[in-house]
Amino acid sequence: MRAGERAAEAGGAPAAQAGGAPGAPGGEVLVELRGLKTHFFTDEGTVRAVDGVDLEIRRGRTLCVVGESGCGKSITARSILQLVEAPGRVVDGRILLRRGGADGGPGEVVDLAGLKPGGKEIRSVRGKDIAMIFQEPMTSLSLVHTVGNQMVEAIRVHNDVGKREARERAVELLGMVNIPNPGRLVDSYPFQFSGGMRQRVMIAMALSCDPGLLIADEPTTALDVTTQAQIMELLKRLQRELGMAIMFITHDMGVVAEMADDVAIMYLGKVVEKGPVDDIFHDPKHPYTRALLESIPKIGHRRRERLRSIKGIVPDPANRPAGCVFHTRCDAFMPGRCDATVPPPVALGPDRQVRCLLYGGDGGPAPGAPDAQTAAPEPTPESSHGD
Amino acid sequence: MAKLVIRRLIYMVPTMFAISVVTFLIIQLPPGDFLSTYIAELSSRGDAVDTRLVEALRERYGLNDPIYVQYYQWISHIVLQGDFGDSFLYRRPVADLIWNRLGLTIALAVATLLVSWAIAFPIGVYSAVKQHSAGDYAFTFIGFLGLATPNFLLALIFVWISFNYFGQSVGGLFSPEFADAAWNLGKVLDLLSHVWVPVLIIGMAGTASLIRVLRANLLDELRKPYVTTARAKGLPEWRIILKYPVRMALGPFISTAGWLLPSLIGGEVLVSIVIGLDTTGPLLVEALISQDMYLAGSFILILATLTVIGTLLSDLLLAWWDPRIRYAEG
Ligand SMILES: Nc1ncnc2c1ncn2[C@@H]1O[C@H](COP(=O)(O)OP(=O)(O)OP(=O)(O)O)[C@@H](O)[C@H]1O
């Protein structure tokens, strides 16, 4: 399925406009990150793993977060649930979660960034409002407890049900993720399962309390291609049936095309570009996004041509370049500007944003802007966050 | 699981055979057979040597036979009749000498094991969970002291303190009035009131190393993804730690049951001599010094057997504890 079809299909999902980001189409904003900063205080210095991230996750839609290894995707995701481990800490910004609004009841907005990690409030969000699955299905489950044991536990933390009832629900959930013979396998141990089956178990467990958002941190990276496709199909089906939002982390643009409604491109702790999947694929703005897109193989044509890979390597996050963090590897590097000014977010449309001086941001439009942008690049109100 | 138990029991047979052969060779080690030693000693004291008795003993131990027949004689007496031969030092059957001491040694070993577990578990968990805290540093320091102090030295310090400051000499596992009494409730209580001293002294190094192992393992486990998964479910932190990583880190605790006995015998000998315990250690040393080989050999045989049994038990316990082992071998 091409990205465009996918986006059109998800666009038909109910889009209850109830206080999302101003003018944001395609669904109410469920979780909103504003200027999120998560830093690691190591002996060698402060690592600014997440350095001012703004994101919106909309109800019932899939946001794909893309970027090379080490750019802060996982830490962003973990920050949402306050799962960052020492010496890391959420140091600034807001993580706004809208709770309860979906059923027509009065919604409340909780700032998760202000909650104590491990405290009661954030625990009531974990698994209930926001669930998470991980890259390594092999090690993400306890191998010495049965699948049923671990699922029943997840169900009973947030629901006041007995063991029997929870177990029945666990079997039902396992059936829902296509585990064959769930009534029997509920009593087996994860080491008796294949990688794909384990990831299904993880998904079933994550869905046990009907979360509004499922964060999936590279859930298919450790799996073979066939299993990967099955898991993605499963997630899409479950999203259609249950209507949860998905934050899908990957470094594979092919997966993005398959899964995303919205895309956020991350580089060195910052979102450098974001927008609906069609716009990102057909009209990429940021040189980094272009480079990422050129690195995916295209079936059918120019088979002989070697894939372009992005030149250079990601700089050490403890030693960030001045100005635009991408300027050391950028093809459109403008000396004197890119290494001097941190590009502020520039709005290119209602839900389209890029951080690149080619589109303005340091006063005066850029002379060498590729495919002459006519949309007046003006900083959004949030630009005050940009350092 | 049943298959696992049976297989492990079968594995024990060759192990036990090897142990008995080695023990027999140890008994044979001193130059000459033990009767020549016996005769030499009798003559040195000027006693007449009763040749008929000597002949009877030669017959009894098959000393005129080839060595494998001697081995067979020796082991079949032990297995079939519980006859371990005679102690030439005490001039009594070995079997009469050892069971009491073995009982005490085993009681001491089990008590030491339980106390070590009870102390090491909470401290190890605390030190790992609160890594780099003041408490962690304090326990680490004490742990190093515990590991580095030879336990006979600790025993000496203890004897000195109790003599100097409390004016009483410690020693033995029983008060004088119970020492030779038959077993009754009073004697058991008396034993309990004395036993904690040697238990703490003997168990200290083992406890310290258990703490270190548990702490290191738990630190590893705490960083594993399954802990993050459990956190992401919304479980309270302590419940997560006790249910998942602690469970994974406890393997070495269970294994200690297996290697405890030999290390205890080693560590216990000097301590028992210092504070005068009637355990196997001092008698074993005495038997070895005076080349009382049937006595020494019997101890070695029995202790080795107990170690094999201990290892078997801890393996089975581990299999029960960890389903992966159970399924891999079952
Ligand atoms: N425990 C830690 N101590 C210090 N720095 C850390 C720690 N964990 C993460 N970081 C820093 O945070 C940065 C972002 O890490 P993160 O795991 O979010 O990357 P990612 O985008 O998920 O990469 P990947 O695709 O490899 O999963 C890393 O480059 C690293 O420097």
Ligand SMILES: [Mg+2]
């Ligand atoms: Mg990651």
